[in-house]
Amino acid sequence: xxxxxxxxxxxxxxxxxxxxxxxxxxxxxxxxxxxxxxxxxxxxxxxxxxxxxxxxxxxxxxxxxxxxxxxxxxxxxxxxxxxxxxxxxxxxxxxxxxxxxxxxxxxxxxxxxxxxxxxxxxxxxxxxxxxxxxxxxxxxxxxxxxxxxxxxxxxxxxxxxxxxxxxxxxxxxxxxxxxxxxxxxxxxxxxxxxxxxxxxxxxxxxxxxxxxxxxxxxxxxxxxxxxxxxxxxxxxxxxxxxxxxxxxxxxxxxxxxxxxxxxxxxxxxxxxxxxxxxxxxxxxxxxxxxxxxxxxxxxxxxxxxxxxxxxxxxxxxxxxxxxxxxxxxxxxxxxxxxxxxxxxxxxxxxxxxxxxxxxxxxxxxxxxxxxxxxxxxxxxxxxxxxxxxxxxxxxxxxxxxxxxxxxxxxxxxxxxxxxxxxxx
Amino acid sequence: xxxxxxxxxxxxxxxxxxxxxxxxxxxxxxxxxxxxxxxxxxxxxxxxxxxxxxxxxxxxxxxxxxxxxxxxxxxxxxxxxxxxxxxxxxxxxxxxxxxxxxxxxxxxxxxxxxxxxxxxxxxxxxxxxxxxxxxxxxxxxxxxxx
Numbered sequence: 001x002x003x004x005x006x007x008x009x010x011x012x013x014x015x016x017x018x019x020x021x022x023x024x025x026x027x028x029x030x031x032x033x034x035x036x037x038x039x040x041x042x043x044x045x046x047x048x049x050x051x052x053x054x055x056x057x058x059x060x061x062x063x064x065x066x067x068x069x070x071x072x073x074x075x076x077x078x079x080x081x082x083x084x085x086x087x088x089x090x091x092x093x094x095x096x097x098x099x100x101x102x103x104x105x106x107x108x109x110x111x112x113x114x115x116x117x118x119x120x121x122x123x124x125x126x127x128x129x130x131x132x133x134x135x136x137x138x139x140x141x142x143x144x145x146x147x148x149x150x151x152x153x154x155x156x157x158x159x160x161x162x163x164x165x166x167x168x169x170x171x172x173x174x175x176x177x178x179x180x181x182x183x184x185x186x187x188x189x190x191x192x193x194x195x196x197x198x199x200x201x202x203x204x205x206x207x208x209x210x211x212x213x214x215x216x217x218x219x220x221x222x223x224x225x226x227x228x229x230x231x232x233x234x235x236x237x238x239x240x241x242x243x244x245x246x247x248x249x250x251x252x253x254x255x256x257x258x259x260x261x262x263x264x265x266x267x268x269x270x271x272x273x274x275x276x277x278x279x280x281x282x283x284x285x286x287x288x289x290x291x292x293x294x295x296x297x298x299x300x301x302x303x304x305x306x307x308x309x310x311x312x313x314x315x316x317x318x319x320x321x322x323x324x325x326x327x328x329x330x331x332x333x334x335x336x337x338x339x340x341x342x343x344x345x346x347x348x349x350x351x352x353x354x355x356x357x358x359x360x361x362x363x364x365x366x367x368x369x370x371x372x373x374x375x376x377x378x379x380x381x382x383x384x385x386x387x388x389x390x391x392x393x394x395x396x397x398x399x400x401x402x403x404x405x406x407x408x409x410x411x412x413x414x415x416x417x418x419x420x421x422x423x424x
Numbered sequence: 425x426x427x428x429x430x431x432x433x434x435x436x437x438x439x440x441x442x443x444x445x446x447x448x449x450x451x452x453x454x455x456x457x458x459x460x461x462x463x464x465x466x467x468x469x470x471x472x473x474x475x476x477x478x479x480x481x482x483x484x485x486x487x488x489x490x491x492x493x494x495x496x497x498x499x500x501x502x503x504x505x506x507x508x509x510x511x512x513x514x515x516x517x518x519x520x521x522x523x524x525x526x527x528x529x530x531x532x533x534x535x536x537x538x539x540x541x542x543x544x545x546x547x548x549x550x551x552x553x554x555x556x557x558x559x560x561x562x563x564x565x566x567x568x569x570x
Contacts, residue, residue: 020520020558083480093435129481129508131560412483421518421525423489423497424546 001115001138001166002233003105004145005088005122007081008133008153010101011039014080015070017131018411018419026067030055033252034071034403071404079412083130091122096237104142106237119162139165142235143228146184147174147202171231175203185225193217206230247285249274250346254403256295258341260334263292267330268393270347271323276387278349279378282356284315285349288322290329292337293344306333315353318370319377322349323391385414475565481508483561485518492516492527494542501568503527505561520558521549527563 007013011029016022026043030036036054047065049058055069062069081100089095094106112118119136126134135156137148144165151174152163165171181191183202197213199205205214206229214222227234249270257263267290278285291307308329316322326347380389409417476482485503495516497503505518513532518525519539528539528549539549551557 020560021523086480090435129478131507415484418484418486418502419525420486420488421527423487423491423499423527 001107001112001140002142002145003107003115003119003122003136003138004098004142004149005103005105005126005134005136006149006153007084007101008135009039009041010081010132011070011072011077012041012044013132014077015073015408016041017080018076019408022068026065027070028062028067029070029072030406032072033254034405035252038072069406071407073408073410075410075413076408080130080132084126084132084134087126087129088122090125091118094237104145104237115164115166116162119164120160123161133161135161137163137165139171140231141228141233143184143225144171144174144231147178147229150178150182168231172203175206175229176201178202180205183225183229185221190218202229245352246348246350247274247277247352248346248348249277250291250344250348252344253342256341256343258339260331260338263330263334263342263345264327264393265395266345267326267347268323268391269395270345271326272319272387272391272394274347274349275317275319275322276378276381278317278352279355279374282354283352284317284355285322286315286351286353287311287349288325288329289346289348289350290326290333291346291348292330292333292342294337294340295343298341306337308333311351314365315351316366316370317355318366318374319391320370320373321366322347323393327393475504475567477564478506478508481561482506482564487527491541491543491546492529495529497527497542497563497566498568501566503563504565504567506564507561509562509564511559511562516563518560518563520560521551522556525560530559 012027015027015029022041024043025041026047026049027041028037028044028049029039031038034055036052037049037058038052040049040051044067047061047067049061049067055062061067077100084101085095085097085103088103088105092105092107092110094108096104096106098104107115115138119138122136123134126132135149135152137145137150137152139145139148148163148165152159152161155163165174178201180186180194180199180201181188183205186194194200194205197210199210204210206226211226214226218225224234251266251270253266257266271288287309289307289309291305293306294302294304310325310329312321312325377389381387409419411417411419472479483505485505487497487501487503488499490499497516503518509515511517511530513530516527516529518527520526521539526539528541531538531540531548537551539551541548549555
């Protein structure tokens with residue numbers, strides 16, 4: 001048996017733990033830089049706030065409907081997510097953390113006699129210990145547990161937020177209810193094709209007459225999905241992805257930038273943030289990519305996306321090396337585009353290898369002093385916080401997260417930001 | 425009933441994140457009399473472990489105000505709050521009542537519940553159906569800067 005545990009409107013729920021006055025009130029969370037809506041409470045959904053809506057476009061509506069707006073507070077969400085996942089590990093040792101607010105659980109080899117009841121226990125423990133509401137879907141396969149979770153969430157008052165698909169009858173009923181675009185792994189483009197082919201529900205997807213077509217369109221992935229929906233488990237829990245394959249730091253600028261020196265500052269900062277993440281997961285990168293984006297509405301008929309990549313002769317995780325390489329690529333990209341206003345830039349490091357599997361190079365090697373400098377820099381930055389130790393090319397006054405006008409305190413990760421309450 | 429007992433399994437996983445410093449015993453190859461303390465080495469007191477029985481449900485909260493002075497909670501003290509504990513008569517709780525957080529002692533009587541201050545200048549709050557009350561967590565320790 002598998003379960004999918006999904007936190008309800010996770011970011012909004014995290015904010016409500018420390019500000020319960022917003023329970024039952026409409027709440028939205030904005031993306032980094034306060035760009036667009038990335039999480040909505042049910043009340044905000046009901047008021048017609050679309051997912052992904054740019055903040056400036058709905059500013060009036062937010063005010064008019066008295067919707068509480070938060071900037072995203074990832075230190076808080078990350079900590080609460082961690083706690084939720086660890087609580088789930090108390091119910092089964094087999095937990096796959098699927099995203100910040102979702103986990104697959106497996107119960108093979110355990111004797112659980114009443115899954116609905118077990119789900120209620122999970123839900124109430126997470127609610128009590130960290131204050132986050134969750135829904136749980138149980139089923140014999142991962143894809144079906146996603147379906148079950150959707151039902152639990154959609155009909156919370158009838159299901160108590162728990163739904164178990166444990167009979168053939170329930171499975172078929174659930175598949176007929178599930179629209180094809182809501183099936184795990186069916187994205188926007190596939191949905192169009194499916195609908196054109198008269199596959200409208202998850203149940204249609206499992207019909208024998210579509211098998212050949214699905215195999216042709218989706219290959220082995222489609223067949224796996226079909227088996228999973230039929231109740232034959234073919235997808236196991238994925239081991240935790242300890243290391244990412246590439247790390248990207250890209251941001252839109254609050255104000256568009258055209259001066260080279262200003263762009264250089266941003267690229268140096270993005271390199272520093274990217275490289276710090278690289279060292280945190282104990283990796284080195286071989287390839288560095290820099291990208292620049294201009295406003296395509298402002299400069300129509302012109303190329304609006306520029307990027308360049310360099311592969312180094314050795315793998316590195318030194319901020320000095322990576323930012324130097326990134327800045328020299330920026331110089332090339334900037335040439336011929338002087339005076340153009342850029343709205344976004346990014347640094348991506350890829351072809352990652354383990355720090356300790358780094359091969360010694362015969363001819364070219366990084367200055368070994370970098371390692372010591374980076375260690376000292378990371379140590380100081382962890383101790384002082386807020387990345388105070390920077391490169392000379394970075395602006396000491398600027399931070400890399402620019403617009404966060406609605407940020408709540410980091411209640412659980414900074415001692416000087418913990419919840420303060422009046423005692424009157 | 426027996427079923428329910430069977431269901432409440434709790435798995436414990438080793439804590440891999442917190443760093444526990446194990447003492448380094450230097451007595452290994454000395455030719456003299458070995459330290460009699462060697463066999464009794466312990467790993468030091470970890471306040472995180474002592475004050476935070478359930479780290480997953482523990483939060484720190486700072487107090488502003490004096491209504492709990494007689495319970496030993498002063499202005500600017502830090503509370504260790506465990507959300508996993510059940511509210512009980514006489515426990516001190518962080519409560520969210522009618523839109524505001526506060527700290528009070530819980531007093532339950534038949535059909536009735538009070539939130540009691542520990543300072544005679546403040547009035548007890550009688551909780552009725554009109555009030556919206558969330559018992560947010562139970563205070564387990566108070567940390568003071570003297």
